[in-house]
Amino acid sequence: MKNILSKIKIKDIAEMAGVSVGTVDRVLHNRGDVSMKSREKVEKVLKEINYTPNIYASALASKKTFSFIAVIPAYKKGDYWDKIEEGIIKAARELTDFRVKVEILYFEQYNIASFCKVMETALEERPDGILLPPSLKSVTFEFACKMDAAGIPYIFIDSRIEEAHPLAYYGQHSYLSGCLAGKLMLTEKPQTEEIAIFSFYHLGQVPSNQISQRMAGFVSHMMEKKESCRLHRATLELDSPEKNEQVMYDIFEKNKNIEGAVIFSSRAYVVAEFLKKYKLNHITLIGYDLLERNIASLRNDSIAYLIAQRPEVQGYRGIKALSDHLIFKKQVETINYMPMDILIHKNIDFYLGFANY
Amino acid sequence: MKNILSKIKIKDIAEMAGVSVGTVDRVLHNRGDVSMKSREKVEKVLKEINYTPNIYASALASKKTFSFIAVIPAYKKGDYWDKIEEGIIKAARELTDFRVKVEILYFEQYNIASFCKVMETALEERPDGILLPPSLKSVTFEFACKMDAAGIPYIFIDSRIEEAHPLAYYGQHSYLSGCLAGKLMLTEKPQTEEIAIFSFYHLGQVPSNQISQRMAGFVSHMMEKKESCRLHRATLELDSPEKNEQVMYDIFEKNKNIEGAVIFSSRAYVVAEFLKKYKLNHITLIGYDLLERNIASLRNDSIAYLIAQRPEVQGYRGIKALSDHLIFKKQVETINYMPMDILIHKNIDFYLGFANY
DNA sequence: CACAAATCCGTGCGCGCACACAAAGATAAG
């Protein structure tokens, strides 16, 4: 009864194989200096039993230290990246007893020069692993190659670059999340013939793959299921509330038949707050991500659906993937699409009240 | 730079306080035999620094062993309880190095005598913690009292009994998940005036709180939002496919205007497969839980929505709550409602492809 | 055949902690 609890340990293996623990250790970590005969004896035993080392004892005894670097955009509180960082920090805490240090470096979002600079410093530190969201494809790919060359495993979060070879990717399937938005729109407004699509854009900014792919998915779904539907596109700007208000006013004024609106960035609240202000509550708005202002708008019904992608889990699992690979020698799955969580007024509270880790 | 990695240890505290490690240990675990003077010295240091013990070293050194018992219904593969057990086993694996043994005992679902018998044996084993889904209220409450008296912490999963005092509860808010079903139904079929509600029932069975509360939530939502809507209730039986088919045939034949159907148990596939067979694809069906046959029906569009509640997470967190409480001395949240995940054809694959732990 | 070099292997220490045990100090009783 009791010995269910005590796992097989190296000492047991040594006895079974008729060698010393040192030899078993050398075989397990195959660091040489073992004769064929002993190696075979040990390997035979290993094949028979199912040895799983006590990773805690192992970490305790190990003198190796690890340093990971997470490179993410500087963010404001309540932002999408805030959640990502939350997950990174949670993972970091759990790993301190394994001698892992996680450093977070920030770059200016949409600014490619800033991204490059931060990545350079990250590489200079020669960390054991790096976590980053891809930026401009060509540039990111260059860094990916450098990391490959330096033998530094790296994790992509948020979005993905096909050409690179990260240890793992954690993020949404952007295109299909766009289709999902389309599907939700048609469920909510099966009859509608006109829909508004808003994008944020700023001159000189790096466009987001993520967002353009969502849009592509949405458009393709609409084309397929309701070809007759007209899509009105409009562009908003960061930090230009008056201008944005004008843009929205124009589009909704000119096209009274619009019954639905979508916004593929995480700033749906900009549109939501406009709809609220002008009491356009016949318009179904669909957005992405659980920013605080988005949630508020979901609660007051100016947003109908939010599609979420568990950013905190992306950060958490990203870091964990590095430690699984480097420390615990576990196989890690390469492509990890996040669930596309559908949040509405009715279920948001339970979602928020729950830690997704 | 490097010493960020090395945390404060007991030895450090001992030096700072000018006592030996033994004394610090005695203060930390307050097991007496410490003079006021030394205690104060140590506590002063503890207040200044933020000591977090290395739980792995601690577990390694500790001679304590723990035994948990999980009491769950016997299930068939692919069932809801299969997922729960999956989570329990995952947690158990992670805890073996902490000298935790988890034993799973099965009772016959809906059979109160069987439940009692299994609970008796569980109690006789005097485990350190018990995890169980409440059965009949009065009976479960009695066992709860016994466990309280014996000082055995217990976890409720799946559903909840207000009167008892479990260490924690993990499960859905049944009533509100019923409301959610109502909301989804009205989104999908805003015009419908007739809806069918199916229940499973068997003579002598213990009725499920879970299910009746979901129904209550659904009905109340419909009453509030669309009073005119007529709800047709019908009862199905386990293992009576022909009889069930007759019941369904009758209800849909007699009420040609029915455009929606709901089923609050996890066996939506029974209705779904009927709808598929008779090509009643104008009927929107809403069900619960990701049984394999439900998923198949979601994929072939005979189920429109499935509401899921992360059963594997319930099992996992339930066991983890016991170890958090008993071993790691962490505070555990008492009421933990699971997110109400909304699954449709478009997002099911990503949900299934992802481990929710 | 002696001795050096190379290969192989066992032992011992320490990671941070829990816990037992013995030592030392304080107090009481004679």
Next chain:
DNA sequence: CTTATCTTTGTGTGCGCGCACGGATTTGTG
């Protein structure tokens, strides 16, 4: 002041493992 008793404190051992060092065995060389 001595001895017995109780209180308080320090030290030592081992949990399972990684790792280094030194010893044992084999092989090679003159």
